[in-house]
Amino acid sequence: MTWTVAIDIGGTFTDVVADDGAGCRLTAKVPTVPADPARGLLNAVGELGRQGLAFGDVSLVFHGTTIATNAVINDKLARVALLTTKGFRDILTYRSGSRPDAYDLRQRRPREFVPREDRIEVDERISGSGVIRTPTAAEIERAVAEVESRGPQAVAISFLFSYLDDGHEHAMADALLMTLPDLPVSRSSAVAREFREYPRTVTTTVNAGLRPVVRDYLAGAEQGIRELGIPGNFLVMQSNGGGVPAARAEAEAHKLLVSGPAAGVAGAVALGTATGRTRLLSLDIGGTSADVCLIRDGEASVVPMRHIDSHPILSPSLDIHSAGAGGGSIVEIDRSGALKVGPRSAGADPGPAAYGLGGSSATLTDAHLVAGTLGVRTALGGSLTLDREAALDAIGGVGSQLGLSASATAQGVVAIANAHLEAALRRVSIDRGEDPRDYTLVAFGGAGPLHAGQLLRDLSMQEAVIPRHPGLFSAAGLLATDLRIDESATVLRVIDADSMGHIGSWFESTGEALRIRLEADGIDREQIRLQPSIDCRYKGQGFELGVPVISGTLDPDRVCRDFRDIHHTLYGHTSDEPVEAVTLRISGFGALAVGTGSSSEELSRLPRPVTARTLKLREMPDPVRVPVYSRDDLGRGSRLAGPCIVEQPDATTVVLAGQAARVDGHGNLWIKEAAHG
Secondary structure (H helix, E strand, O other): OEEEEEEEEEEOOOEEEEEOOOOEEEEEEEEEEOOOOOHHHHHHHHHHHHHOOHHHHHEEEEEEOOHHHHHHHOOOOEEOOOOEEEEOHHHHHHOOOOOOOOOOOOOOOOOOOOOOEEEEEEEEEOOOEEEEEEOHHHHHHHHHHHHHHOOOOOEEOOOEEEEEOOOHHHHHHHHHHHHOOOOOOOEHHOOOOOOHHHHHHHHHHHHHHHHHHHHHHHHHHHHHHHHHOOOOOEEOOOOOOEEEEEEHHHHHHHHHHHHHHHHHHHHHHHHHHOOOOOOOEEEEEEOOOOOOOOOEEEEEEEEEEEEEOOOEEEEEOOOEEOOOOOEEEEEEEEOOOOEEEEEEOOOOOOOOHOOOOOOOEEEEEHHHHHHHOOOOOOOEEEOOOOOOOHHHHHHHHHHHHOOOHHHHHHHHHHHHHHHHHHHHHHOOHHHHHOHHHHHHEEEEEOHHHHHHHHHHHHHOOEEEEEEOOOOHHHHHHHHHHHHEEEEEEEEEEEEOHHHHHHHHHHHHHHHEEEHHHHHHHOOOOHEEEEEHHHHEEEOOOOOEEEEOOOOOOEOOOOOOOHHHHHEEEEHOOOOOOOOEEEEEEEEEEOOOOOOOOOOOOOOOOOOOOOEEEEEEOOOOOOOEEEEEEEEOOOOOEEEEEEEEEEEEOEEEEEEEOOEEEEOOOOOOEEEEEEEOO
């Protein structure tokens, strides 16, 4: 028997799932250790050992992590020296020249990742038409000496037009590695071979700053795993929804910025495939934030660039939108005297007041405890019980500033959180021309099921589904993930028969290189698939649209027609202007053979409540005494009528009055409005 272990580290809890591929699963949830995330990872794996997992039988460990995101947001990047073309030292200051909030006189200027004194100009120049000035050996030697004198932890190289010709960057990197062999060097032509100077430069800088952080973290985590006696391969989740061997993750550290949330989306896609749903809205509410993603035709949207703390990062990433409405989101009064929920979070240390770990700030979790959606007997993570008196004190303290009771304040907090979540779901659906009424809501994370019923009603959606282990769903989603490698190159060529020859050659050579890399990662060639696409625009436009290359043969008329169709769908019009190929992209996928879990047991179809408690939400005119069921008592075919509550160690589900719930053959809990069947 061999096992796959999947570990997801969140802001509050670290989740782990082990699957033997034959229907047997072990799960655990332990508190995250913010000061040492690797310790939380090893604590979670150790808990599986206490449940009987034989570490020597583990063939694969798959990990989703927030280490990269936290390093950027909390300004914990390594010290970087940036080498730029002479005259372009201040690109990180000028940015792209845009000002999102032009009329906000108090807006905070985004920080620059490299201080000006650590930016070094190199006398070289390449233009769009070729080399203008090659750096001399003396100039390269001078630049290397300047880097050495500054003593950085990593180096980023970003020269003009290196996406067309990377010779100067290669020469600079080779010289650095000769003199400073232990210093990580990131070339923009390797990190993001795309045009637009500022995004390429900041992406390379972030990659360089993350490399020592990611390297040290993964090295410590892998060492701990090996010391436990686990011999299997160690993989890490990327922002694109695919995995990468940990040994290669350090060089592509910027691709881990949405590692954790991406695992949950992968799980939602797998759930949709198993249940025959291809149009889904995933809702992942953890302790720190809520992440939402639209899944259309069984695939999550991927964007070529996303912003992290206002900085553009050039890397394929699942199109996930985050909102500050996690269980640990802090409740406070803003400057206008209004009630505010998030985006600040109490995290895992000290956490909500109800955790009894020293936290005093009122949070969304405290509000749920006061409102009755959570109970004092609810064991979060299987071991952490809640203190209602502490929650009452914290929520009551906020309410006293507004002249409200603790109960009324808690109701308002839950309602505000629901409004934030509804806005996030609208942003990824209605704002993009998709009607949420045509979609199924997949709610998971420790707090997702608490809000699913209300969001289902507010958005008039078809149905909501709560996975069997919602609080562990992101970890389980790793089990449904393939290896993935992305490559791109900017070409800026009008699409015609001549340019298609060049484009076809790039796809062929790059695709073969991806196959070789995936084979080196242990994937059989038969299990590898390639997905090419072209970012296109009308010549003269400033932005592009991705056009999938459907067939193996590149037909210029087909590509132009597909682009015009996509443009018309999004913007309502089209044009006869020439179509330009801007950036070529290709993704290589390597299928992993992992377990799929077990089906639901045939338990009582008429389960009995284990207790009851009083529930009071803003939508209710009066407090209601509702039955509380244990999720472990709900087998295949079980049906419940709202209002009721379903509890389990990793999450709590609220079914509202007028809603009905049932359990399917996979153990998923489906919620619908009773009037809709």
